[in-house]
Amino acid sequence: MANAKRPYHHGNLRQALLETAHEMLQGTDGWQFTLRELARRAGVSHTASYKHFPDKAGLLAELAMLGFDTLRTELLAARPGRETGQRETFLAMSEAYVRFGVENANLYRLMFSADARRAASAQLKSQADAALQVLVDVLEEGQRRGWLRAKSAQAQAAASWAQLHGITLLNIDGWFDERTVGADGTRRALEVLLEGLERRG
Amino acid sequence: MANAKRPYHHGNLRQALLETAHEMLQGTDGWQFTLRELARRAGVSHTASYKHFPDKAGLLAELAMLGFDTLRTELLAARPGRETGQRETFLAMSEAYVRFGVENANLYRLMFSADARRAASAQLKSQADAALQVLVDVLEEGQRRGWLRAKSAQAQAAASWAQLHGITLLNIDGWFDERTVGADGTRRALEVLLEGLERRG
DNA sequence: ACCTGAACACCGTTCAAGT
DNA sequence: ACCTGAACACCGTTCAAGT
Numbered sequence A, B: 001m002a003n004a005k006r007p008y009h010h011g012n013l014r015q016a017l018l019e020t021a022h023e024m025l026q027g028t029d030g031w032q033f034t035l036r037e038l039a040r041r042a043g044v045s046h047t048a049s050y051k052h053f054p055d056k057a058g059l060l061a062e063l064a065m066l067g068f069d070t071l072r073t074e075l076l077a078a079r080p081g082r083e084t085g086q087r088e089t090f091l092a093m094s095e096a097y098v099r100f101g102v103e104n105a106n107l108y109r110l111m112f113s114a115d116a117r118r119a120a121s122a123q124l125k126s127q128a129d130a131a132l133q134v135l136v137d138v139l140e141e142g143q144r145r146g147w148l149r150a151k152s153a154q155a156q157a158a159a160s161w162a163q164l165h166g167i168t169l170l171n172i173d174g175w176f177d178e179r180t181v182g183a184d185g186t187r188r189a190l191e192v193l194l195e196g197l198e199r200r201g
Numbered sequence C, D: 001a002c003c004t005g006a007a008c009a010c011c012g013t014t015c016a017a018g019t
Helices: A013-025 A035-042 A056-078 A086-103 A105-111 A114-119 A121-144 A153-172 A185-197 B013-025 B035-042 B056-078 B086-103 B105-111 B114-144 B153-172 B185-197
Strands: none
Touching: A013 A035, A013 A056, A013 A105, A056 A086, A056 A105, A056 A114, A056 A121, A086 A105, A086 A121, A086 A153, A086 A185, A105 A114, A105 A153, A114 A121, A121 A153, A153 A185, A153 B153, A153 B185, A185 B153, A185 B185, B013 B035, B013 B056, B013 B105, B056 B086, B056 B105, B056 B114, B086 B105, B086 B114, B086 B153, B086 B185, B105 B114, B105 B153, B114 B153, B153 B185
8 A cells, every 4th residue: 555645764664575575475476576566565666675685585585584483483373282182282283384384375485495595594494493393392292201103303303394394385286186185185194194103002 | 509500490499498498407596597598598599489389387387297207207217126025115216206306406396386387287287196196006006915004095195295295395495404304314204104104013 | 380680568686866 | 874766687478570
C-alpha cells in the first residue's frame, strides 16, 4: 500500500523491505522475485535497497535466516507437554516441520538455496543447526528413556532430517500425490522412519 | 568448440543445444544458465533455439527428462546380480541414487524444479515414476522373500524415496558435513531407513 | 526449413546528484 | 544518513528478413 504522504526518508525501509519480500514469498511466483518489483511494492526507487543490503543475495540470505528462526519456533511450539508419549511428540514435531515447509514453500526452498548460503554461509548454518537441535533434543531424550535404539543420536538426527527434508520437498513439488504414494503418504513415510528409530520389542 | 566452417544451417542444432546445456550443468553456476550464453557456446545466434524449443523452460524440461532417464539407467546398473543379498542390493542402489545426485548436482536440482514441471508436467512425472519403479521393484521382491516387513510397498517406497531425496539434497547443499551428522552420514542415515524397512527378527 | 539481427520490455548494480 | 534517476551491461522473447 503506497502511502502518498510518505516523506523522502522512509524511516524503517530495511524492515519494510523484508516484510514486503516475505509477503511476496507467499505468492506462487517462487522465491526468485525481482528486486525492482520488491521496490515497486514497497513504494521506493529500485536502488534504495542497496543502502540496507549489499545485494539481492544478501537480502535473500536475511529472509532465509528469519525462516530458520521461525521454523525453530514452530518446532518448539509443536512439542506437546512432557506427559505426552514420545512417539506422539516426535510425530507432532515432524508434522509441524512438513507443514511449515508446505505452507511456506517459497521460503523453505529459499532457506536451502545456494544463493542464501553464498551470502551468509556461516550464520545461516548456525541458524539451521539451532532449528535442528530441537529435533536432536527429542531424539536424545528418547534414547535416555529407552524409547529409541541406542544408536548414535547424530545418525538418527541425520536420518530424521533427511526424511523430513525429502518429504517436505516432494510434497511442495507435487510428487507426493495419492497416485504415487497412496493416501496420507507423509504420515506413512514418517512411520517407516519411526520403525527405524524405535527400539525393537 | 565453434567450427569456423559451419554452414548456415547447423544440421542438428537441437541435439547440440541439449549437449552444450548438459555440459554447462556440470559447472558451478547452477542450472539457471542463460539461453544467450548457451547460444554463444553453441556458436549460434541467441534466437536460434526458438526453432527447436518453445522457450527456456521447454529446453530445461527436456534436460530434466533426460536426467530421470539417466538416473533410471544408473539405478538399474547398480542392481547387482541376483545372488547378492537384498540388503546389499538396496544399499548399492541407494548409494547410486545419491551419487548420481551429487555428481550431477545442477541437473538433479533442475529435475525437481518447478520450471521443469511447469513445462512438461505429465511427461516428466512418468519419467520420474519409471526411475522410481526400479526402487519399488526391489522393495516388492524384498517383501515377497520375507526380507522386509509386510507393510504397503507403496509406503515403503515413499519413505525410501523421501529419504534418498533428502540425503541427496542435503549433501549437495553442503549440510551433511561431518560436524553436523558425523562421519559417513549418508551411509548411517540409510541404515536407519533400513531398520525401518526390514522385518524385525 | 532453419537461422539472424534489430527491437522490446525487462533485470541487477553502480554512481553522481539530490534532500 | 538516506533516497533518486540516469546509465551500463545484461536478460528472454518476438518478428521481419535473410539463406
